[in-house]
Amino acid sequence: MDNTIFSGESKNIEYKVTLPDKSEKYMKTVIAFANTQGGKLIIGVDDKTHQVIGVESDILFQLMDGIANAVSDSCMPQIIPDIEPQTIEGKDVIVVSVEAGKHRPYYLKSKGKDNGTYIRVAGTSRQAFPEKIKELEMEGARISWDELTCVGYPVSENATEKLCQDIEKFRKKAGMTEYSVKKEQLINWKILKQSEGHLLATNAYVLLTSDYFPFSKTQCAVFKGTDRTVFLDKREFTGPIYEQIEEAVDFVLRNIRLGAAIDGLIRKEKYELPTEAIREMIINAHCHRNLLDESCIQVAIYDDRLEVTSPGGLYNGLTYEEVMNGHSKIRNKGIANIFSQMGLVEAWGSGIKRIVSTAEQYGLPKPRFQEFDNMFRVELFRNNSMTMAEKKDGEDSEKVRKRFGESSEKTQMNELTDTQKKIVELLCYDKQLSAKKIAEKLGLGSRSIEKNIKKLKTLGFLIRHGSPKNGYWEVTDCDTEEKNK
Template identity: 80%
Template sequence: MARDTLFSGESKNVEYKVTLPDKSEKYMKTIVAFANTQGGKLVVGIDDKTHEIVGVENEILFQVMDGIANAVSDSCMPQIIPDIEPQTVDGKTVIVVSVEAGKNRPYYLKSKGKENGTYIRVAGTSRQAFPEKIRELEMEGARISWDELTCVGYSVSDEATERLCQDIENFRKKAGMTEHSVKKEQLINWKILKQSEGQVMATNAYALLTSDYFPFSKTQCAVFKGTDRAVFLDKREFTGPIYAQIESAVDFVLRNIRLGARIDGLVRKEKYELPLEAIREMIINAHCHRNLLDESCIQVAVYDDRLEVTSPGGLYNGLTYEEVMNGHSKIRNKAIANIFSQMGLVEAWGSGIKRILNAAKEYGLLEPKFQEFDNMFRVELFRDSLPMTLENKNIGETSEKHRRNIGEASEKQETVDFNSTQLEILKLLMENNRLSAVKLAEKIGVASRNIENNIKKLKELDILVRHGSPKNGYWEVIDCSEKNDEDTE
């Protein structure tokens, strides 16, 4: 660890002690917590409040180091072997106790036992692990993936199996992968199904891929007014097979962000304000890497300034934030990850973060933000604050109306603010111009309030006009192409 990082303050991976406490348990919690998470360093001889380097007297230096080694050996289970060394800083000697992320988890204090003596690092503190976290640590230590375990009480049906196999084939075809028939035997090879004593049994992954059996397996989606969660504009909850949840969640986001269009010659090219690749990657990664022992749901939130995807569970099995950003990956849900790869949803291990970053950069957006909390991981993709534009290169004189509105120019640029919901509204009203907001909401699958807000926007843009009474009237959709022609005559 670089000097400026080690001595710039306490963090998730660094803790200071001005002197060793009389009771070793007070700092053994930190040693255990480092081993259970991403490793770290305990530095003795620095004031944790002022960051002043006090140092350890040379007369007692090796005595203190021996005491730390003995305390770790006597107090911790399974065995932790730290690296303990002196280091000179600004003419003073400190002791640096380095603990690696352990492989034989969970680590705990012998005196308290596993249930009460297991600790993890949260921000800059060591906290007692909750039962569900201890269970995950146990599975990490045993190299067991929860999604590969038998789902007791869940039956394997021919109908569900055939539908899953067919969906896998369809996804492969859509992804441009080599087409081949998927049968029950492949699901057994991929550890989606288990075979024992002539019986075929479901795994937890099979249940996740074929039903809404687990209450926590759902994707909660919402649109908020502004930049916080104070006011809902729309919210939906998707259940069922997790790959279907992914598709529904992506569609939800696309319905609630702007869709711009560019007229290039005679070709109209549509483009969302956020890169589709990044949206899909964020939601796929959330499902692929979530902690399935945590009963929280995946959340997808659209704000005025960003798209935010939050998944239960922090980084897995000692993986550090720096490693994630450099493309390293540790697979939490092996069966799900494998099936996503077979379906073409995952292209290359460890590439998800880079794909999101690259897609945002190509779009000219601010760099996405990645946050790890105690029990969740969040990705934020920032929206462009400027509205999308509809650009149309015209020929000949610019109309007087256009000059008044925009100014004399040889190239027309008309600001529009269409999102996917608005396009669906226009499409449905062109088919039936007497549909009410309630009916539109039912057909599109969004809240009535969302429809009303979008209709108001379309009316402001002079794209939608209401004729007659609210009860017996009808809608007129102004042809956008004709409107453009009028402006360029």
């Protein structure tokens, strides 16, 4: 018998002391397991103390039949769990094992696909956002969005030629085997498609050659202090995503300290953060982002850290532990392939491990990785441990910024409309307010409030955690903990 399943709740295990009267309460968990990476629901164990309470033996099989019927009646498409009794510490429990489903998305029949689709996030079952539902549909159909045809988008010879030449240049720069890249390779790599003598553009081709998609941006900013209240500089990069990566890396390097030490007769320059880790963070964000989410990639520099946030959590139920063990599930196959051909991705599944190891070699604190419902964030901490000599011989980020004519100290708050400021103020005091409630308090229409909330999310003022119904707002420029006491 597997005792590990009784060692505590995790992303893949959930306990119930008794079977809830309403099957919907545990059906959400069954659906979330099927939509993520499978899991076990254990009936007869206290979810708070993990104490084995057991199920009465005279109703054991009756309960098991009830669970099988409830799953069959409530879930779409059909989920067939493995339901078995196990004896632990002399008491009987029921173990409901659900496999990761192949016909996603699974949802509660009574609520329908839009409102009844659930996923597992950090050990809880949460309602899926619309963009996550779209992604689950594509997983179920075994499709990568970037490999789909971008209907009506023209394939131009100039854009194709530039992409081919750039791939060759990147290969040379990375010290890879040099070879001539032509449109035939782009067809083999599924970046271009052939149909009845015509060349069709995939979404990956569009992302690699243009600024056509409004969400394909890298927003970079430098903030004063350790939060987003006052920004010193901001830039927004668009165009081919590999160019965005280069520009974003350069932006970070311009805005962190460049120290220098004299080693013998040689002056050696060294940035306060490892360039390899910076590049890896930004490449990873572009390679693994959810392209069905209309948010942008954000790169933020604070006094104490570099933070890179990408839309979409870890893909297809992947856990942080699995990522650290070198597992890799590829969300964007076309882009991942081109990044590999360019030498931007060296080895699958090694990106996050490399960020951790380079930070360790640099003597930096351990990087932090955070997964929310619809985004993934990597934080690399600055320890400001450069010696005075290194700082003196190097350049401070302020000087560099001024030299580039990019210092523009002003408060982001000043750029907001009155309505947006009022929304921020209300959410500082009550982070669980719905758009409808905010509209009532401000005497405005719900649609207007939703539009302004979307704008505040894009500007980085608001971050949504949890499901639309039970989640809460994080306001990035007010001390919410203080105000919510």
